[in-house]
Amino acid sequence: xxxxxxxxxxxxxxxxxxxxxxxxxxxxxxxxxxxxxxxxxxxxxxxxxxxxxxxxxxxxxxxxxxxxxxxxxxxxxxxxxxxxxxxxxxxxxxxxxxxxxxxxxxxxxxxxxxxxxxxxxxxxxxxxxxxxxxxxxxxxxxxxxxxxxxxxxxxxxxxxxxxxxxxxxxxxxxxxxxxxxxxxxxxxxxxxxxxxxxxxxxxxxxxxxxxxxxxxxxxxxxxxxxxxxxxxxxxxxxxxxxxxxxxxxxxxxxxxxxxxxxxxxxxxxxxxxxxxxxxxxxxxxxxxxxxxxxxxxxxxxxxxxxxxxxxxxxxxxxxxxxxxxxxxxxxxxxxxxxxxxxxxxxxxxxxxxxxxxxxxxxxxxxxxxxxxxxxxxxxxxxxxxxxxxxxxxxxxxxxxxxxxxxxxxxxxxxxxxxxxxxxxxxxxxxxxxxxxxxxxxxxxxxxxxxxxxxxxxxxxxxxxxxxxxxxxxxxxxxxxxxxxxxxxxxxxxxxx
Numbered sequence: 001x002x003x004x005x006x007x008x009x010x011x012x013x014x015x016x017x018x019x020x021x022x023x024x025x026x027x028x029x030x031x032x033x034x035x036x037x038x039x040x041x042x043x044x045x046x047x048x049x050x051x052x053x054x055x056x057x058x059x060x061x062x063x064x065x066x067x068x069x070x071x072x073x074x075x076x077x078x079x080x081x082x083x084x085x086x087x088x089x090x091x092x093x094x095x096x097x098x099x100x101x102x103x104x105x106x107x108x109x110x111x112x113x114x115x116x117x118x119x120x121x122x123x124x125x126x127x128x129x130x131x132x133x134x135x136x137x138x139x140x141x142x143x144x145x146x147x148x149x150x151x152x153x154x155x156x157x158x159x160x161x162x163x164x165x166x167x168x169x170x171x172x173x174x175x176x177x178x179x180x181x182x183x184x185x186x187x188x189x190x191x192x193x194x195x196x197x198x199x200x201x202x203x204x205x206x207x208x209x210x211x212x213x214x215x216x217x218x219x220x221x222x223x224x225x226x227x228x229x230x231x232x233x234x235x236x237x238x239x240x241x242x243x244x245x246x247x248x249x250x251x252x253x254x255x256x257x258x259x260x261x262x263x264x265x266x267x268x269x270x271x272x273x274x275x276x277x278x279x280x281x282x283x284x285x286x287x288x289x290x291x292x293x294x295x296x297x298x299x300x301x302x303x304x305x306x307x308x309x310x311x312x313x314x315x316x317x318x319x320x321x322x323x324x325x326x327x328x329x330x331x332x333x334x335x336x337x338x339x340x341x342x343x344x345x346x347x348x349x350x351x352x353x354x355x356x357x358x359x360x361x362x363x364x365x366x367x368x369x370x371x372x373x374x375x376x377x378x379x380x381x382x383x384x385x386x387x388x389x390x391x392x393x394x395x396x397x398x399x400x401x402x403x404x405x406x407x408x409x410x411x412x413x414x415x416x417x418x419x420x421x422x423x424x425x426x427x428x429x430x431x432x433x434x435x436x437x438x439x440x441x442x443x444x445x446x447x448x449x450x451x452x453x454x455x456x457x458x459x460x461x462x463x464x465x466x467x468x469x470x471x472x473x474x475x476x477x478x479x480x481x482x483x484x485x486x487x488x489x490x491x492x493x494x495x496x
Contacts, residue, residue, distance in 0.1 A: 021125040022054035023118060030115040031058060032106030034065055035076055035099065040109050041069045044116035052123035057089040061099070077103050131158055199260050199343060199381065202239025204482045205469045209458055210417065213240075213343060213381035217462075218372040220349075220411055222386040222400065223421035228454060229385050230269070230347055231277065231478040232421055236383070237262045237345050238278050241315035244342075260342025261314040263335050265328060267351035271317040277478050278315070282306040286476040314339065324353045325370045336378050344378075346371065348385035349411075365410035372414045386411060388420075398422070402459045418460040423473060425451055454480060 030048075033040045050063040064083050065075040073079070077099035084090045090098055107115060135155050139148070198212025213219065213236075223229035243259030266274050280287040283306035285299045295303065316335060320327075328346070335341050346352070349371065354363035368384075375382040388404045400420040405411050412418060454473040458466045472481040 021122045026115050027058045029107040032102040033112045035103040036106045038069050040112045048116040048120050201236045215379045216376045217381045217416040218375050219383045219417040220415040221419050224388050227421040229421045232480050233345050235480045241313045244314050261340040262343045264317045264345045266319045266347050271319040279306050280477050281479045325367050344382045346384040368410050368414040416462045420457040422455045
């Protein structure tokens with residue numbers, strides 16, 4: 001006779017209930033394991049809770065055991081007996097003697113985690129059935145104040161919440177395990193010839209300074225209007241999506257080996273406007289001509305060819321305005337599950353909504369903390385664009401600083417990298433002296449040096465150096481690139 005049959009004979013049968021997924025014997029054996037060895041609770045507590053047990057009596061037993069163990073008190077049939085003397089449910093099963101029989105039929109501590117996983121999985125199935133019934137019942141009621149679209153959103157939110165439950169907390173890990181992961185990251189960089197440990201932006205000098213875009217990092221890209229921060233973010237997103245390749249990873253699994261799938265939350269521009277920028281850069285047709293439709297036949301053909309070439313590019317755009325940060329997190333998780341996600345771009349964070357709308361500083365703090373949490377949870381880099389305060393315009397040197405960030409305390413604190421986009425050419429074009437005046441020749445020299453150039457000022461980098469990176473900038477195509485001296489020996493611009 002097998003173990004399960006023996007247990008059925010040793011323990012009284014529980015009352016029949018509605019045919020929902022459950023395993024009473026599994027619950028009995030896990031409870032017995034904890035009763036005989038309280039250390040088992042620490043192995044399963046991050047996964048299974050009292051509400052995950054199907055039988056209400058088992059829920060109460062687990063809840064009482066957990067309360068005692070958390071107080072460093074012993075949880076055994078003897079110590080639990082006083083709490084269940086008058087429990088009506090337990091009386092039907094034989095009273096406190098049921099606790100003794102549970103302990104007598106316990107599984108080994110080694111198998112406890114598997115039993116906890118099974119109990120949790122069955123609980124999720126029951127919740128899914130309940131959710132499905134609730135959705136069907138609500139859909140069947142035709143009410144004026146319950147629109148179908150609202151029901152879909154509510155059902156989706158409940159599914160997300162259900163999907164996020166039961167993820168075991170990471171807790172402490174040994175230094176050995178952390179060191180092995182650090183060596184694997186260093187080995188990946190070494191295998192690339194001492195290059196990058198993160199995803200390449202396609203901009204050589206920026207990659208050298210950052211080491212690529214690293215998983216779990218929050219990067220803030222800030223700048224005044226017209227500096228090109230959206231253009232730079234778009235360029236980086238396009239470069240990474242265009243370079244996307246899947247293959248076999250060192251651990252033997254399939255995954256991204258170059259480039260990546262990119263999610264782009266565009267809260268300011270529409271998806272069509274953003275796509276037009278990308279296509280302008282790819283086809284080398286000025287964006288203003290695309291917007292007006294003022295193109296020659298050759299230019300239009302280049303534009304269409306670029307669109308065909310990039311139609312399979314894994315760049316996904318969400319242009320929902322005033323998006324709550326909770327929705328952004330949920331949509332990012334969904335994109336990760338359905339298509340994959342290697343980089344997230346948010347343009348820009350001041351347009352996101354938090355829950356604390358009565359206090360702007362607290363709201364921005366909540367948003368930046370949530371963006372950092374998304375980066376860690378999904379193990380991807382997140383680039384969030386940010387505005388700068390007007391005080392930049394009041395200084396003679398217009399180069400931005402960390403103190404220029406709006407609500408700088410929370411943004412600067414939560415970010416792993418803070419970068420500023422600065423184009424001197426923009427300011428010089430608005431400061432031209434009178435032709436023939438004493439300062440005009442000096443202005444001409446400065447303008448010539450600054451022409452078609454931009455700076456990315458790295459004001460903070462948690463894991464690397466700060467400093468400036470010079471890039472080329474073609475305003476008509478809103479295109480950032482590598483300066484010639486960085487890559488002439490290789491022949492072509494590696495970013496494009």
